[in-house]
Amino acid sequence: MKLKSSYFFTLRENVKDEDSVSGNLLARSGMIKKNSSGVYMYLPMGYKVLKKIEQIIREEMNKTGAQEVLMPSLIPEEIYEASGRRALIGASMFALKDRFGKPFVLGPTHEELFVMAANHHVKSYKDLPFNLYQFQTKFRDEPRPRFGLIRVREFIMKDAYSFDKDLDGLTLSYQKMYDAYKASFDRMGLNYKIVTADTGVMGGLLSEEFQAVTDIGEDRLVLCDTCEFASNIEVSPCVTHDIPLEPFKDLSELYTPNVGKIKDLVENYQISEDKMTKSMIYMIDKTAVLVMVRADDEINEVKLQKLFGATVVELASAEVVENLSHAKIGYAGPIGINIKIVADHRIRSMSNFLVGANKTDYHFQNVNVDRDFKVTQYADIRNIKPNDECPKCGGKIYFNNGIEIGNTFKLGDKYSKALGLEYLDADNTLHPVIMGSYGIGPGRCLAAIVEQNHDDFGILWPKALAPYTVGLVIINTKIELQNTTGEDLYQQLLQAGVEVLLDDRDERAGVKFNDMDLIGIPLRITIGKTLEQGKVEVKFRNEKEIQLVDLDQVLPFVKNFLK
RNA sequence: CGGGACGUAGCACAGCUUGGUAGUGCACUUGCUUCGGGAGCAAGGGGUCGCGCGUUCAAAUCGCGUCGUCCCGACCA
Numbered sequence: 001m002k003l004k005s006s007y008f009f010t011l012r013e014n015v016k017d018e019d020s021v022s023g024n025l026l027a028r029s030g031m032i033k034k035n036s037s038g039v040y041m042y043l044p045m046g047y048k049v050l051k052k053i054e055q056i057i058r059e060e061m062n063k064t065g066a067q068e069v070l071m072p073s074l075i076p077e078e079i080y081e082a083s084g085r086r087a088l089i090g091a092s093m094f095a096l097k098d099r100f101g102k103p104f105v106l107g108p109t110h111e112e113l114f115v116m117a118a119n120h121h122v123k124s125y126k127d128l129p130f131n132l133y134q135f136q137t138k139f140r141d142e143p144r145p146r147f148g149l150i151r152v153r154e155f156i157m158k159d160a161y162s163f164d165k166d167l168d169g170l171t172l173s174y175q176k177m178y179d180a181y182k183a184s185f186d187r188m189g190l191n192y193k194i195v196t197a198d199t200g201v202m203g204g205l206l207s208e209e210f211q212a213v214t215d216i217g218e219d220r221l222v223l224c225d226t227c228e229f230a231s232n233i234e235v236s237p238c239v240t241h242d243i244p245l246e247p248f249k250d251l252s253e254l255y256t257p258n259v260g261k262i263k264d265l266v267e268n269y270q271i272s273e274d275k276m277t278k279s280m281i282y283m284i285d286k287t288a289v290l291v292m293v294r295a296d297d298e299i300n301e302v303k304l305q306k307l308f309g310a311t312v313v314e315l316a317s318a319e320v321v322e323n324l325s326h327a328k329i330g331y332a333g334p335i336g337i338n339i340k341i342v343a344d345h346r347i348r349s350m351s352n353f354l355v356g357a358n359k360t361d362y363h364f365q366n367v368n369v370d371r372d373f374k375v376t377q378y379a380d381i382r383n384i385k386p387n388d389e390c391p392k393c394g395g396k397i398y399f400n401n402g403i404e405i406g407n408t409f410k411l412g413d414k415y416s417k418a419l420g421l422e423y424l425d426a427d428n429t430l431h432p433v434i435m436g437s438y439g440i441g442p443g444r445c446l447a448a449i450v451e452q453n454h455d456d457f458g459i460l461w462p463k464a465l466a467p468y469t470v471g472l473v474i475i476n477t478k479i480e481l482q483n484t485t486g487e488d489l490y491q492q493l494l495q496a497g498v499e500v501l502l503d504d505r506d507e508r509a510g511v512k513f514n515d516m517d518l519i520g521i522p523l524r525i526t527i528g529k530t531l532e533q534g535k536v537e538v539k540f541r542n543e544k545e546i547q548l549v550d551l552d553q554v555l556p557f558v559k560n561f562l563k
Numbered sequence: 564c565g566g567g568a569c570g571u572a573g574c575a576c577a578g579c580u581u582g583g584u585a586g587u588g589c590a591c592u593u594g595c596u597u598c599g600g601g602a603g604c605a606a607g608g609g610g611u612c613g614c615g616c617g618u619u620c621a622a623a624u625c626g627c628g629u630c631g632u633c634c635c636g637a638c639c640a
Contacts, residue, residue, distance in 0.1 A: 473599095
């Protein structure tokens with residue numbers, strides 16, 4: 001492409017609206033433009049990169065034998081009723097009605113439609129297995145879009161669905177997808193971790209997330225410094241060792257005026273956090289439950305949800321808390337409260353600790369379980385922390401932040417049972433089809449790649465993804481020899497199948513260099529004053545040094561680079 | 564959905580307190596001089612000041628409403 005007479009612009013300053021490095025660099029380099037909150041235009045260069053990402057994924061999917069399809073975005077709402085997900089996904093769906101009043105949604109995810117598609121084909125075990133996938137726009141009404149392309153309301157997703165006759169088949173299908181995902185992300189040059197995760201509204205037997213490691217990642221990844229253990233914090237188990245209790249001291253009230261927060265208690269009363277508990281009242285499917293963890297631990301709501309098999313877990317409102325504890329927020333505690341008490345395993349080994357007194361401005365100290373109150377149930381309900389013991393090998397835990405770029409699910413028979421997708425086995429009996437689902441967000445990949453590959457000047461695209469691999473810069477378009485040489489090299493490279501960008505604009509050298517750096521072209525060829533010696537300058541985006549190359553050696557040089 | 568901030572040219576912003584001619588930098592057009600890491604000078608083009616209603620002789624400025632955007636939190640596939 002020639003820049004003169006092309007749709008191309010860059011911005012010199014950061015865009016106020018973009019809060020992430022990738023969002024800003026992509027906007028400044030003219031690759032994307034925000035249209036409304038969480039909704040983006042992909043402009044020519046950005047779209048080119050997106051298409052390359054898609055193509056890598058497509059090739060890896062096709063290698064597994066999966067077949068590409070395209071489902072609609074406009075979907076009758078009733079099909080989500082049938083699977084029971086209308087209520088579950090609820091507020092996140094963009095919903096609308098047609099002219100006759102029939103309710104539709106803009107598809108947020110497509111398990112249901114793929115089950116319907118499969119139903120047209122599957123009668124017998126001989127029709128299985130197979131795998132269908134698509135690249136298609138998803139609509140999710142996110143409460144708070146942010147970080148450029150990372151959390152958006154409209155985005156393209158590659159979603160794939162495997163259909164097998166049994167769990168052994170699913171294991172094979174799942175492994176194929178897992179390997180294809182690894183191959184795809186490796187080709188994109190991403191630094192990523194694979195972690196076990198919560199199955200969320202997808203449900204099913206297993207979920208693993210492919211997480212690009214970056215500072216702005218919204219997920220916390222739990223990793224071990226000695227073994228392969230990797231988990232999303234949502235589901236990472238914690239190891240608790242019981243320790244002997246101390247001799248009980250006498251229970252007493254402690255007057256703590258206006259000190260309801262843990263931090264203030266530590267500061268004002270010199271009580272260490274491992275001698276305190278945090279008591280929070282949760283509404284678990286509309287039932288109030290007191291949840292206790294040690295003061296320096298965090299409550300893990302996903303674990304609570306699984307423990308109760310619940311749909312909705314949320315903190316109780318201030319009103320409910322004050323009614324149940326007969327005190328202002330901050331003073332709820334287990335003694336004398338009349339609801340179920342769930343405590344983390346760690347509470348079992350605590351003695352002579354501090355709890356809220358269910359009385360404004362008071363705490364109890366020297367509290368002991370069983371003597372002073374009963375715990376209904378002990379469970380693992382806290383978040384694991386850095387330096388904790390690895391649940392798998394005992395090694396030391398550390399954290400990374402991650403962007404979820406892919407997710408694989410072993411769904412089992414959840415959707416096939418709900419929607420009646422069955423096959424007839426060799427012994428003439430009906431069985432539900434066993435499914436898996438697999439998603440990749442190409443837009444998130446794009447953003448994650450920029451997060452992982454940039455410097456002060458702009459983006460550094462990996463060769464395989466750059467919108468153009470070679471950038472030809474004509475320093476002075478008023479010098480005819482530079483123009484003709486540029487045009488000649490441009491044609492040579494084009495004919496050799498190289499994706500080349502020719503900067504033939506009447507701009508100053510600095511502008512051209514900065515633009516090439518900003519948009520991240522991996523190899524820059526400069527046609528300038530060394531032309532008098534029959535040479536051009538060659539510079540890699542990720543290196544400082546400039547090399548001189550004879551004009552007739554340019555093509556071999558580029559070909560060698562592309563190998 | 565709670566708390567906070569903001570909406571003025573393509574981008575970043577000033578002007579608003581104290582109502583009276585629409586401003587700056589970058590970008591854009593033309594000319595001259597420059598020309599190897601975001602040039603200089605000069606002359607220009609581009610705005611229903613988010614939208615609506617109100618107050619007023621007069622509203623970017625004051626009031627009410629509304630829509631939108633961003634941040635923190637809640638939520639999150």
